[in-house]
Amino acid sequence: MNKPLPNSLRQGPDGRGRFGEFGGRFVAETLMPLILEVEAAYEASKKDAAFQAEWRRLLTHYVGRPSPLWYAERLTTHLRKKAAPGKGAKVYFKRDELNHTGAHKINAVLGQILLAKKMGKTRIIAETGAGQHGVATATACALMDLPCVVYMGATDVERQQPNVFRMKLLGAQIVPVTSGAATLKDAMNEGLRDWVANVHDTYYCIGTVAGPHPYPAMVRDFQSVIGTEARAQMLEAEGRLPDVLVAAVGGGSNAMGLFYPFLDDKDVAMVGVEAAGRGLDTHEHAAALSRGRPGVLHGNRTYLLQDGDGQITEAHSISAGLDYPGVGPEHSWLHEIGRVQYVGATDDEALEAFQLCSRQEGIIPALEPAHALAHVIKAAPEMPADSIMLMNLCGRGDKDIFTVAKHLGENI
């Protein structure tokens, strides 16, 4: 008799790389054999103790994991001032901004570059938006002595100069992409084009939980180290699980990393915060789940910003890392089944959260988690004082100080 499957939300994707109807492998034939090769290599690496040990070693001694769980006490107190009596959740940060290179991206990059080496690939390419994934990839390539080419939208090259220079220092070649709106989507197109032309020696290190299978599952698995640590740390700190998890969602890698290990904890609510740009009811936002509909782009079926003819429309966000018209397919599925609630935070709300966090906690967050924080600021005062909110502070704000200064009218 077949053993009934446990009622788990952590079994995806299926054999076709689908989460419900989302995901899949929508790529040109030239890439298809390579995608299958990556999948086989990744599946093998899961059972390869030496591979896992090497990845863990790098996380511990190179990245600095585990990242701390921080009780944001001053912020909590500050938010309680506005709350009704007995209200105001305790706010915790999972501090992945303390990782080497300043964001969560390095977790999955190290796993992927180890995989690339194992596959015998000798050249690494990556796309980047805010530059965090590009910096992480350039870093891992420097460490492992591999040539690295990073595709970056020309608009993003302009607004993320510090990270562009960092990548150069690390020895990467940065290719500005001028097609489309010259942002993350266009960089990903160009990355895929490079890969098609160089399949024999090149590994494409994708920065988020999107793209063709196995990338959404693989990047999620590597990033799940965030949620796994946070779960144990929270049990130790509070003796119980948090009531709500909050994370910013562009492609959605930091959010999947935090959420995934908690998906079967029924009492833990989850909120993904998309970039609402100038407002969800304007045309200038990056809220694929809140305002898009399902379609196929970059190798997967997922929610996309698109017009009535199925042409992809441009996203907008003050945060280059959230400026993407799609979202990882697992998020699309979690959205449809209602397991995760997806909301928006505007550019202005993120800017305000950015400043508040700097002053209240002495932590300058990246603009991406500042979107998550904007939701915390709205939601925490509505929750009972004995409830716990855990937010993924997935990146630090050093790269954003020029953008923020410009918006605040400061000359630096």
Add this chain to the structure above:
Amino acid sequence: MSRIAAKFAALRQEGRGALVTYLQAFDPDRETYRAILHGLPAAGADVIEVGVPFTDPMADGPSIQKAGQRALKAGATAAGVLDLVRSLRTLDDTTPVVLMGYYNPILTYGVEAFCKDAATAGADGLIIVDVPPEEADEVEPHATANGLDLIRLIAPTTDEARLPKVLAATTGFIYYVAITGITGTRSADYASMAPTIANLKRHTDLPVAIGFGIRSPAQAAEAAQAADGAVVGTALVDTLAASLDSEGRAGPDTVKNVLGQVSGLAQAVRAARKVAA
């Protein structure tokens, strides 16, 4: 017999390969493209690929990306593309038309409705670049029900283990991608491809057309001789682009230059008789 099968059968009788042309519908605008499309059979195109514009053509090089941007700016829609095919069919009922593009515009139109409307408009086949055999189950039944061939690309990376799976999912003809890469970036030595094509033919009875990187009449002739046809796309798009003004509008020679180039390619392909087997 479908127009595609009939055309390749007729060319086999003639002892020559096919010239397959690709341009993007609505490039640089609807009426200029319509004039080109209507002129293609007389200029010598044996099979016409009509590019369906998409904002994010991941398998295409800069020339075709720009063509897509011009076409979308000119108001291209899937329905508009089908209207153009319909207008060709009032003049020509034998030249096969293959719609080539990406999945999302078709998905938005509705796969079933698109297949039905494409067949009604007079299209004969589909190439959906980002739908590999693994994902074809949502397209295949509708294509088959409407008599549309699903033409597939086979790449140098498609290994022996994978080949039967791809071939089994292909009808009409096989589009052999001569290079690993995107359209219009590099060329191959097409004359040397005969053994590769022969190997492919051990697995299939379908005609094989070679594409990617074919620019000159001589290359087209070599490819058509090595296989059953040569696909020329970027070279035609480049000629079209060179005739436009600085705003991307059609010039006085746009239609003439493109059709003139097609004639030159056709002459070379027609002169390249196949050695009797």
